[in-house]
Amino acid sequence: xxxxxxxxxxxxxxxxxxxxxYHALVGEHSLQEIGERCRTIGFSGRCAVISDTxxxxxxxxxxxxxxxxxxxKPTVITIPAGEKSKTLKQVGVICDQMIAAGLDRQxxxxxxxxxxxxxxxxxxxxxxDRGIPHVQVPTTLLAMADSSIGGKTGVNTAAxxxxxxxVHHPSLVIDDLDVLKTLPKREVNQGFAEIIKHAIxxxxxxxxxxxxxxxxxxxxxxxxxxxxxxxxxARDEHDRTSERAILNFGHTxxxxxxxxxxxxxxxxxxxxxxGIVASCxxxxxxxxLPPDQRDAIVDxxxxxxxxxxxxxxxxxxxxxxxxxxxKKFEGGKIRFVVTPQxxxxxxxxxxxxxxxxxxxxxx
Numbered sequence: 001x002x003x004x005x006x007x008x009x010x011x012x013x014x015x016x017x018x019x020x021x022y023h024a025l026v027g028e029h030s031l032q033e034i035g036e037r038c039r040t041i042g043f044s045g046r047c048a049v050i051s052d053t054x055x056x057x058x059x060x061x062x063x064x065x066x067x068x069x070x071x072x073k074p075t076v077i078t079i080p081a082g083e084k085s086k087t088l089k090q091v092g093v094i095c096d097q098m099i100a101a102g103l104d105r106q107x108x109x110x111x112x113x114x115x116x117x118x119x120x121x122x123x124x125x126x127x128x129d130r131g132i133p134h135v136q137v138p139t140t141l142l143a144m145a146d147s148s149i150g151g152k153t154g155v156n157t158a159a160x161x162x163x164x165x166x167v168h169h170p171s172l173v174i175d176d177l178d179v180l181k182t183l184p185k186r187e188v189n190q191g192f193a194e195i196i197k198h199a200i201x202x203x204x205x206x207x208x209x210x211x212x213x214x215x216x217x218x219x220x221x222x223x224x225x226x227x228x229x230x231x232x233x234a235r236d237e238h239d240r241t242s243e244r245a246i247l248n249f250g251h252t253x254x255x256x257x258x259x260x261x262x263x264x265x266x267x268x269x270x271x272x273x274x275g276i277v278a279s280c281x282x283x284x285x286x287x288x289l290p291p292d293q294r295d296a297i298v299d300x301x302x303x304x305x306x307x308x309x310x311x312x313x314x315x316x317x318x319x320x321x322x323x324x325x326x327k328k329f330e331g332g333k334i335r336f337v338v339t340p341q342x343x344x345x346x347x348x349x350x351x352x353x354x355x356x357x358x359x360x361x362x363x
Contacts, residue, residue, distance in 0.1 A: 011219065013226050015149070017169060017234040024149065024173040024226050026219050031062050031137070031176045034110070035070025038135065041172060043108050046073045048098050050121040051112040052081040055139050058182060059112050063137065067110075074110075075101040079120070081113075083263035086120050086155045088164065094124050108133040108171070114140040114187075115147040115268060119162070122153030126168035133171040140183065141191025141218070142269050144175045145225035146198070150233040150247075160325035161255045167238055175222060185305075188215075190269025192304040193250075195221065197276060198228045200297060201246050204343030210300060242335070242347035249337040249345050250275035252323070253360060257310070259325075260318035266307070273306035274363055279337065281359040286350055287338035297342065310363045319360055323353070 011027035025037070038047075047067065051060045056078045067074040077097050079085045098107075109132060111121025118136055125134035136148040154165020180188065192210070199207035206224060213221060229247065236243030254275025258266060266274070280297055283289035298308050310316065336351035 011223075013223060013230075015226070015230045015234075017151075017230065018237045020169060022169065022171050022173070024175065026144075026175045026177070026222050026226070028177050030174050031059060031178070032066050034063055034135070034137065034174055035066035035068070035072060037172060037174065038067065038072065038108070038110075039070045043072070043133065043171075044106065046075065046101065046103050046107045047110060048094070048101070048103055048107070048124075049074050049076045049110045049112060050079070050094060050117060050124065051076065052079050052085065052114075052117055054081040055113045055117070059137075059139060059179060063110065063112060075103070079117075081116075083116055083156065083258070083268075086116055088155055088157075091120065091124055091127075091155060094120070095128055098124070098128060103128070103132075105129045105132060108135065110135040110137060112137040112139060114138065114143045118143055118148050119153055119165070120155060122151070122168050122170070123155055123165055126153055126166045131168065134168060136170040136173040138173070138175060139179045141180060141188050141222075142194050143191075144180075144222050145191055146194035146229060148173050148175075149226050149229045150244075151237075160259060160322060163325065173226075177219060177222075180218065186267065189304045189306060190267040190273075193269035193272040193276065193301070193306055195225055196297070196300055196304075197247075197249050197272065198225050200276070200339055200342055201249050201337070201345035202228050202232070202343065204341075207296075207300070207342050211303070245335060245347050246337050246345040249339065250279050252334070252336060253278040253319070253356065256319045256322035259322040260315055265314070270307050273301050273308065274310060276301065277308050278356070278359040278363055280339070281362060282336065282351055282355050283338040283340065285355060286336075286348060287340040287346075289339055289341065293342050308363075310360075316360055320353070320357060323356065 013024045060076050064074045109125035111117045122134050138144045138148040151167045151169035154162040157163045250272045254272040257271040280294040333349050339345045
């Protein structure tokens with residue numbers, strides 16, 4: 001399965017995966033183009049615009065107006081902001097609203113928001129009438145650079161994160177850089193955790209460039225991260241081999257920290273930052289990562305005010321309880337992502353729970 005990412009002069013990237021092609025548009029003022037963009041790729045009729053209470057008041061009206069002007073009949077569905085909304089119960093509520101609005105197999109779903117909205121709107125699109133198209137409109141740096149690409153969708157259960165889901169690639173991704181200007185600094189910073197992760201596993205040059213990144217011109221950085229992730233996904237679309245799994249660097253421990261903190265203590269990117277530090281400790285022991293490269297990674301995380309140590313009173317035992325439900329455990333064995341050097345990563349089954357416990361203890 002090959003990968004093709006072709007950057008276009010107008011700020012578009014053409015992504016090819018599994019025999020499908022879709023466009024990611026990266027630029028300014030692109031929300032107002034969404035109606036025409038959807039019409040260009042052949043959509044018509046009714047659509048659901050799914051957003052949350054943080055984003056809907058800022059962006060949903062503009063999107064609805066653009067869609068209406070292009071001849072669509074949009075229904076805006078707003079859900080409570082936050083990880084707590086990623087449940088099957090919330091999916092049912094959304095689907096009931098879509099049914100009531102008359103959406104059918106010719107309809108489509110637009111998700112406007114961060115990673116939570118991308119995950120739940122994509123999952124709804126994947127199961128509604130056995131699957132209708134999905135348009136990703138990410139409004140956070142994390143979602144633009146990472147979660148909106150690759151087609152993973154899903155919801156959480158009491159046991160863990162994203163345990164129920166499917167792969168359902170978007171038909172279109174629209175990254176409007178204007179919306180990043182409305183984000184709090186903490187929200188922007190958490191996006192850099194996933195960007196740094198991409199650099200660690202695949203791009204030493206980008207890692208070095210991040211030390212002097214231009215925060216006023218993030219378009220080239222976002223495009224590069226889309227290219228990195230889409231190329232990896234194309235080699236292992238359904239996460240069946242170790243290729244796509246390297247994108248989980250830092251996530252085994254990161255997801256467990258999120259759950260241990262009841263999804264309130266840390267943002268996703270912050271938890272991933274801590275997971276990256278733990279994974280570096282494991283990598284020194286199991287993959288030969290030079291300690292000075294581990295220190296460079298920690299320094300870069302700190303540059304973006306990302307956490308590299310757990311609070312003293314954090315319930316570490318809950319982290320180990322959460323690990324048992326991680327999707328990266330197969331047949332009782334841990335599929336752990338390690339990095340032997342910045343710019344490379346691989347899966348190993350040679351990591352034990354004791355190795356992880358030791359790394360977490362030192363966080």
